[in-house]
Amino acid sequence: MVYNIVLRLVNEPFYVVVSIGILILTIAYLVLPISTIFYFSAMIYPIVSIVPFSVYLVFYKSIGLSWDDKLSVLLFFQAIASLAWALGEIIWCYYYNLLLRAAVPYPSEADAFYVTGDLLAIIGQLLYLFYLYKVVGSPLRGRKKYYAYIVTALLICLATYALAYPIMYWYGEEGVSMVELVMDSTYLALEIIMVSIALIGFLVIRGRLGKVFLIILISNLLYFGYTLGFSYLELMDLYYDGHPIELLDLFSSLLDACAIYEAYKLIVKSSNLVLSR
Numbered sequence: 001m002v003y004n005i006v007l008r009l010v011n012e013p014f015y016v017v018v019s020i021g022i023l024i025l026t027i028a029y030l031v032l033p034i035s036t037i038f039y040f041s042a043m044i045y046p047i048v049s050i051v052p053f054s055v056y057l058v059f060y061k062s063i064g065l066s067w068d069d070k071l072s073v074l075l076f077f078q079a080i081a082s083l084a085w086a087l088g089e090i091i092w093c094y095y096y097n098l099l100l101r102a103a104v105p106y107p108s109e110a111d112a113f114y115v116t117g118d119l120l121a122i123i124g125q126l127l128y129l130f131y132l133y134k135v136v137g138s139p140l141r142g143r144k145k146y147y148a149y150i151v152t153a154l155l156i157c158l159a160t161y162a163l164a165y166p167i168m169y170w171y172g173e174e175g176v177s178m179v180e181l182v183m184d185s186t187y188l189a190l191e192i193i194m195v196s197i198a199l200i201g202f203l204v205i206r207g208r209l210g211k212v213f214l215i216i217l218i219s220n221l222l223y224f225g226y227t228l229g230f231s232y233l234e235l236m237d238l239y240y241d242g243h244p245i246e247l248l249d250l251f252s253s254l255l256d257a258c259a260i261y262e263a264y265k266l267i268v269k270s271s272n273l274v275l276s277r
Contacts, residue, residue: 005029014261018254021048025251029244037242042097045250050086052256053079059264071212075263077124078216078256081117085253088113103241107183118190125220127198128213129205136208145204152203159195159224163188166231187227195224214262219255222248 025048028040056063056079065072088110115227138145167184198220201209209217226248233239 015258018258021254022251025247029242029247031244034101034240034242038097038103038240041242041246042093045093045246046086046089047090047166048140048253049089050259051081051253052082053086055257055260056082059260062264063260064268070128071210071263074128074216075260076123076214077120077127079260081124082115082253082256084117084120088117097241105237107179111183115186115190118187118194122190122197125194125216125258129201131198132201132205132208132210132213136205138204139206139208147175148203152199155199155203155240156192159199161233162228163191166235169235191224194220198224212242212259215262216261219252219259222252222276234269 025044029037032040056075063072063075065076065268067073091106091108091110091113096102096110140146142271163274167188170184171181179246198217201213201217226245229245229248239245252261
């Protein structure tokens with residue numbers, strides 16, 4: 001089974017390129033010294049971040065955009081979100097890291113684009129989540145359905161505590177500005193919403209998610225893992241630009257690109273079926 005999956009991926013140039021990219025990023029982050037990875041990270045981050053938007057532009061004619069087609073709406077918001085994130089990375093990496101030689105410039109103008117990207121992604125995902133729940137609903141019935149709700153709620157509470165703890169600890173320290181307070185709280189709220197969407201999708205809607213939305217939700221969880229790791233590393237004063245934890249964030253962007261590509265394949269396959277009738 002694994003062999004067949006690998007063979008299938010190798011036969012698709014898109015996934016060959018993605019696999020090579022993942023391999024290069026992983027080796028670079030694990031092998032390059034800290035003094036070098038700082039510059040590598042600064043150079044590569046904006047490029048990887050804008051990949052989903054670039055892939056969306058390539059396949060836009062096939063994917064299209066219609067309010068009646070909620071999948072196209074989801075992909076539109078996810079693509080524009082990636083553009084906003086990429087603009088934030090350009091400011092963070094190219095302006096602060098490379099031009100000003102400033103490490104971890106937080107808060108900064110880049111955060112406006114990060115927050116905008118998060119909001120756009122959340123809007124698109126919520127629209128599609130509500131649509132799925134309304135149209136296909138949950139495969140669970142009776143007690144199993146309520147158990148799923150309870151487990152989902154508990155996991156959301158656990159994720160909220162895990163994300164909030166570093167912020168609450170930080171608030172207890174002196175010298176925290178109001179801007180940092182607002183930004184930390186904003187990121188906390190947005191991240192809780194994104195991880196909640198993923199958990200509801202996995203545990204409540206489950207197998208009816210569809211491949212495209214499934215990939216996007218996995219991307220959400222990778223982003224959650226990166227945010228959580230970043231928060232605790234910062235708390236322990238162990239984070240630096242180019243830390244391997246950034247791989248989760250970079251892989252999240254590549255997964256978003258894969259979701260858009262899978263949507264393109266789905267649309268082409270549907271068109272071919274219609275034409276063959």
